[in-house]
Amino acid sequence: MFLTIGFTSCRKSEKTGHNVGLKPWIDSLDRSSRTTGSRKAIAKLDSFMGTLRRKNIHDSILYFKFMKVLSHRDSTMTRAALAYTDSLLGLFGPEHIRRENPIDYSKALLLKGDDLLKQKEYYQAYRNYYKGKSFLTSVGEICECARYSSRIANISYKEENYYQAIEYWKHELEELAHCREPENFQLEFIEKQGSMRNIGIAYMLINEPGKALDYFKQAEQFITRNAARFPKEQNFIRFARIVILRNQAEAYALKGDNRQAEKLIKKCLEHDPTIEWSIDVERESRQILAQIYIDSHAYDKAQAQLDSLRRLPGTAGNAVAKGLYQTMQASIFYGQGNYQEAGKLFMANLEAERNANLERNAQSKNNVGHLLQQVQREHEMELAAEKDEREDLILKFSVLLTFAMAVIVYLIWRNTRKTIVNLRAVTKLNGVITQSNVALQDTVNALEESEVEKEKMLRIVAHDLRNPIAAMISGADVLFWDQPPNEEQAMLVNAIQQSGQLAFGLIGQILQSGPDKKKISKSEEDLAEIVQSCIDMLSYKGKEKRQTIYYDYEQAIVPVDREKIWRVFSNLLSNAVKFSPTESAINVNLKKNSNLTLLSVQDHGIGIPDDLKGHIFLSTNDARRVGTAGEQSFGIGLSICKQIVEAHGGKIWFESITGTGTTFFVELPD
Numbered sequence: 001m002f003l004t005i006g007f008t009s010c011r012k013s014e015k016t017g018h019n020v021g022l023k024p025w026i027d028s029l030d031r032s033s034r035t036t037g038s039r040k041a042i043a044k045l046d047s048f049m050g051t052l053r054r055k056n057i058h059d060s061i062l063y064f065k066f067m068k069v070l071s072h073r074d075s076t077m078t079r080a081a082l083a084y085t086d087s088l089l090g091l092f093g094p095e096h097i098r099r100e101n102p103i104d105y106s107k108a109l110l111l112k113g114d115d116l117l118k119q120k121e122y123y124q125a126y127r128n129y130y131k132g133k134s135f136l137t138s139v140g141e142i143c144e145c146a147r148y149s150s151r152i153a154n155i156s157y158k159e160e161n162y163y164q165a166i167e168y169w170k171h172e173l174e175e176l177a178h179c180r181e182p183e184n185f186q187l188e189f190i191e192k193q194g195s196m197r198n199i200g201i202a203y204m205l206i207n208e209p210g211k212a213l214d215y216f217k218q219a220e221q222f223i224t225r226n227a228a229r230f231p232k233e234q235n236f237i238r239f240a241r242i243v244i245l246r247n248q249a250e251a252y253a254l255k256g257d258n259r260q261a262e263k264l265i266k267k268c269l270e271h272d273p274t275i276e277w278s279i280d281v282e283r284e285s286r287q288i289l290a291q292i293y294i295d296s297h298a299y300d301k302a303q304a305q306l307d308s309l310r311r312l313p314g315t316a317g318n319a320v321a322k323g324l325y326q327t328m329q330a331s332i333f334y335g336q337g338n339y340q341e342a343g344k345l346f347m348a349n350l351e352a353e354r355n356a357n358l359e360r361n362a363q364s365k366n367n368v369g370h371l372l373q374q375v376q377r378e379h380e381m382e383l384a385a386e387k388d389e390r391e392d393l394i395l396k397f398s399v400l401l402t403f404a405m406a407v408i409v410y411l412i413w414r415n416t417r418k419t420i421v422n423l424r425a426v427t428k429l430n431g432v433i434t435q436s437n438v439a440l441q442d443t444v445n446a447l448e449e450s451e452v453e454k455e456k457m458l459r460i461v462a463h464d465l466r467n468p469i470a471a472m473i474s475g476a477d478v479l480f481w482d483q484p485p486n487e488e489q490a491m492l493v494n495a496i497q498q499s500g501q502l503a504f505g506l507i508g509q510i511l512q513s514g515p516d517k518k519k520i521s522k523s524e525e526d527l528a529e530i531v532q533s534c535i536d537m538l539s540y541k542g543k544e545k546r547q548t549i550y551y552d553y554e555q556a557i558v559p560v561d562r563e564k565i566w567r568v569f570s571n572l573l574s575n576a577v578k579f580s581p582t583e584s585a586i587n588v589n590l591k592k593n594s595n596l597t598l599l600s601v602q603d604h605g606i607g608i609p610d611d612l613k614g615h616i617f618l619s620t621n622d623a624r625r626v627g628t629a630g631e632q633s634f635g636i637g638l639s640i641c642k643q644i645v646e647a648h649g650g651k652i653w654f655e656s657i658t659g660t661g662t663t664f665f666v667e668l669p670d
Helices: 002-008 023-036 038-051 057-073 075-090 095-100 102-118 122-139 145-158 162-176 185-205 209-229 231-255 258-269 278-295 299-311 319-335 339-362 368-478 487-512 527-544 562-578 610-615 637-647
Strands: 523-526 548-553 557-560 585-593 596-602 651-657 661-669
Touching: 023 038, 023 057, 038 057, 057 075, 057 102, 075 102, 095 102, 102 122, 102 145, 122 145, 145 162, 145 185, 162 185, 185 209, 185 231, 209 231, 231 258, 231 278, 258 278, 278 299, 278 319, 299 319, 319 339, 487 527, 523 527, 523 562, 527 548, 527 557, 527 562, 527 585, 527 596, 557 562, 562 585, 562 596, 562 637, 562 661, 637 651, 637 661
Parallel strands: 548 585
Antiparallel strands: 523 557, 585 596, 596 661, 651 661
């Protein structure tokens, strides 16, 4: 009953898509394998799979399923058949693979259950069937439930529980009616007509030939209606018609209508030799005809059929056929009056039947319904245990949540109290801050006034410096009015004039400065030439200390404010000369890297102490020091350099070791 409810509860679902690229080739190989043999077909399939460049999960499923079919047909490949089933089932380990391919997964479970059944592992087999049925129920595959109904019906039939077998075959027909694969020959034709025929056979075995004939008639009509749908399967369809004729002949014989039975069975013997399984059809048909002649007391005709049976291939080694033929022969001898020979054969058959009964009794039979009920009970117990575990987990979570809520409520209460206290303190502090802001605003106003005065004073000083510097430039022009200077004198005069012009320019910037005094004006400039001009201007100072300036450069045209960037380079070179000892070397390097230009100025002087490294780029004079020749320093030059470089979007930094030297780096973007 539970299995019936389980099957009828299956719901219809949409067909799962699958890869059909390999299927037509396998179908063709399946038909040819019945004549060439399983081993050759397996070799062909392995060879074909080796040519596939990309194998997906669907290709692997089709491969193992057909390998299982081929090895199952060869009695010498039993172990290989079992291995292929395990390999097929192993493909469905991940949960998402099972959910994406529910039908293939259910078929794999069926095959595994069939293998366990053959190994007489009945409980495990039924458990596998139940697992497959439960999975199909969960995904709503009503059509596939039919396969499980068929399995249970076949098992019940073998255990001679014919009423139960009939019920499950009827379930299979109901479930097959929901299948929506019109091209599926197995489901749409073989299974449907097979179920009708099996029901008829079961009714014959419980001595109800009338009902049997009804179902045989339904099967015959079904074959007639659907034969044209499968033009490639006409060989099997002709075979199915012959089998139905034979079943009808048996039913008429059971009813006592030997004339109709003989008429039908003779049609079976008019078989087409091209039909597969023709020998089996002939053997079974002649057995029925021989029995009809015995029942009709036509012993000569019966003997002729029996002699024909014995001449058919495969009879010599068939123990079941041999026993049946001895029984028929004994009946013929008895009917012909040869009682002595008949008695010998009857006695031999009685002994063989007794031994067979003893052997069957030694094998334990299983009540299918009972075992499946046991599997269901265990499954329900597992579900109950899972439910208890979930409820226990929910209880623990509830306790934890309650504790957490209590802690949260306590923290909210405590924080509320603290908030009230803090609010009072903040109110009081806000009053203090308000008073401090008033005092701070007064201070800011005073600083702004001081800045204005300082700016005004700076303009006055700059204005007063214009005349001395202009006089210096004019004096340099007339210094050698009467006679031309030598090379060194000319270089010094040129340096004086350049310095004066630059100083004059800086004074002009101070006098013209306003709200946009930090603004820079870029143009494409040759940095190598700017650095060279700085070196030329400071070379006289380096000669006084007998220092050598080495300059290595690459051409670099960069958008910069020429005057401001000249101040940066000049300041760095001036510091290198100032803080380097006499007779030392200064290395200047200008390198172009993709969209960046890097200038480095390396000296071998006194270095920068660790306690001053954090103050180097500050606008205070905390980092000022005296040069190696007593030169005065104001400590604000590097602060100006940093402002100018960063205004250009660049970076400035240094590396220094006390007593060894310092290297300053300037990186400018294109």
